[in-house]
Amino acid sequence: MTQSKRETERKYEPPSGGVAGLPDLTGVGPVASVTAAGPEELDAVYHDTEDLRLAGSSATLRRRTGGPDAGWHLKLPLAGDTREEVWAPLSDEVPESLRELALSRTRGAELRPVVRIRSTRTVRRLRDAEGGVLAELSLDEVRADAAASGGGRAEWGELEVELAEGVDAGLLDVVEKKLRKKGIVRADSPSKLARALRETGAGAGPERCPEVVAGSPGAYVLAYVREQAGRLVSLDPAVRGDLPDAVHRMRVTCRRLRACLRSYQSVLDRRVTDPVRAELRWLAGELGAARDQEVLGERIGAALTDLPDELVLGPVAARLRVWEVSHGGEARSRTREALATPRYLRLLDALDALVRRPPLRAGAGRKPARTMARAVLDEYGRLAGRMEIALAQPAGRSRETALHEARKAAKKLRYAAEVARPALGKPVARLGERAKAVQQLLGEHQDAVVAQHTLRELAVAAHGAGESAFTWGLLHGLERAGAEARQRELTEVWRAASDPALRAPLEH
Template sequence: MASDASDTDTPSRHTEVERKFAPAETAVSPSFDGLSAIARVERLPEQRLDAVYFDTPGQDLAAHRITLRRRTGGPDEGWHLKLPAGPDERTEVRLPLGEGSDVPAELRDVVLAIVRDRPLAPVARIETSRTVDMLYGHHGTAVAEFCDDRVTATRAADDEHLTWREWELELVGEQADTGEALLDRLANRLFDAGAEPAGHGSKLARVLARAEDDAPESVRDPVHRAVAEQVAEMLVWDRAVRADAWDSVHQLRVVTRKIRSLLRASEDSFGIEDDAWILEELKLLAGVLGVARDAEVLAEKYETALDELPPELVRGEVRERLVEGGKRRYQAGWRRSLTAMRSERYFRLLDGLEALVAAEPPEAPPGEEAEPLSVESSYAKVRKAAKKAKAVAADADVPAAERDEALHRIRKRAKQLRYTAAALGKAKVADRAKAIQSLLGDHQDSVVSRVHLLKEATAARDAGEDTFTYGVLFSREAEVAHRAEAQIAKALKDLRKAVKAAT
């Protein structure tokens, strides 16, 4: 397994691809002879593993198929945080044992959106006697690991003891990325030896009697289901932001705004008003994330643009100001985002979102009916914004900034329509609305970029630097905006046709 960290005090991340099996107590270990991918098998000395698992009082980590343990014994003893990454795949975040038995802050922070301000305490202890067979390929490198485990587990809640036998198959090295077919062939040998699929994704799941792979209870209506899915996505992107994964701040911001848009479009279904605190908190969070997002987008935009220009057109300190300066602003914005995401205010927002999803829809007052979410009502807002933008564009006395804002309003309404249409299963409408959103997103990015270019060009001029390249980039951005404006009429026409066909 490859790690992305070299500092022993820094969490390292590993990809873990494994399957678990339930053999009979008297089953004989499988033979891997005759498999073309396996050249030899080496049995390692028996391992004694002792792991204490931690979770919140409500077992919130287990509910999200996450395990957190402190394990002694074996070659990888230490703290292990396992995060789901696919049917057979997990991302394992590791730290050395260190001193004491309290959960390290570095690991707690990874799952802070789930744990929030709830305590983490031991929920189970699992002791394992493990026999390991290392499976080597023809090039002499290990490709997989077969473990025969004898397990003794104790639940902290009632001190009940459980014992069972378990087999594990885990891919190692490069096979962890490309060896699904090998995993299937190896698994067949275990089935031939009398094993069955384990029926649980982790030993802890068995101890807690939690079926990790059970589908969640279906949500009542499309809108609640869509919001529930986005709240789940929010927790996933939260982890990515904390790891500073590429584009993660942008994606968390997108999810945050999508949730707000869906809630605003169906306030009656959730029993909230236009000025509900949860809508305001979502807006503020999106604003905080926007600082890092805008800096990241601009830095990448300018880096690409400068690389495309002939060298003789790139003059002065433009790359330092626009690219390196943007990267520094991104880091500052990212740290500001983390501060917000570690606050009690953020935890209460997540609590509120989960409560909205879980609550029964409010009953309408006698004699009234809640207005259902519909494509028609959302499209009417797009049409109104487009009509306003057309009138603004026709008035030569209107400032350019006001015309830009009118187009931006179309984008916001199209975005709301896209999310509504997707929630209601109107894919064609959602696609056409997305096209408008993307088109006018490029336009808005151009507006933001030109403002930024003017600001940086002024600073460069005041510092006595050559400002020629800023003008070149400004002209390119203006062309982007003009192209978007030229295409918007057709995009709106295509949307109108899609809405008509869907209704």
């Protein structure tokens, strides 16, 4: 059994004088009163891999006794001051549920104790006018010991301000303003573990990436790859938890990485990146079944809802629900099975190695205006070729296929421009936005094409069961009309994207 919550907190250096040095926060924002609690004795053993893969990705795993939430805690970083905290009951070994959620970070490496942190905690609770808890101020006296024999010891004081769930994060700013007036400043370390590792010498951490010349194509491309690889790892727990839109975001991340590695072959050696691209394609394909199912079900369901009641004949909603459940369960199982394979962990290893030991080519050190602009223009050329083929096709299946290929080319151009934007600025950003418009229009067209095939299958199934197929045929006709409308719009959208003035700044 696990429980999950969002934790939003900030850490500060302790006030001189301990508890007596804390300012009175009564009347600060919505704070109507402050009550005392504690002291508490907390004892936590932090676990990580030998090369500190969890700490390297700003995640922590601990077994803690004492306090109201004794148990195992896995903390995963989110935006800003917020982290996702997953709790599991006390046990001697790392709970399998937490081990699985940490798998994208550990990549199967053994978890072991790295540091023990004991804290004597004094708590002040900030309450609103109704007595509800808004936040807690925790003043900790911390003692840290490296787990390995012969390791070091460190002691320090620390102040934490943690919001209660559901409280507006703006309260942290209001409280911090009051703390600063008393000379209380933010702590240098983002967590107790980070400070303990540093001051006890408990671990050297993962291998560092070699220095790349700032402002070079290599620096820009590696920054993008590092960001997307980190996003892939961070999305893993959300996909395993079947959270909304998680599969879609992970699939898009795979595509961004694949596109970057393809477009910037003059920066990173394709002998190394091509196998990574192939594995990213495999993962995106495994994720695609769940995502396509989700999008298609939502699309058909929304279209059905929009129909007048008199046009809905037979058990249409029930049949759609059965289709969603049967197909959706299969798709989600396929995703979970993919994330459980050694192949997936090898892909994460390969991405980590790519970032830490990048296979740089000569183009990595040239001027961005030359290398990166050329990569973007090459992708534009491929898109233009795909569009020429598609627009020359007669209406029908061949044109639909050609437009789908053009859509993929537009996506590659968009992502290549995304990588180059920090280096080349507004000119490449404008071209990327026009490519995005083409991609989105062609995406709507492709969704309509796929929906027609599914609606026909549902109509055939309904007819075979003795139900009316009228509504399914009506929805099919609406999707077909929509696809034809998108094709008519395409000429104007492509004219805007192919304007030579957009490419001129990149060609000189």
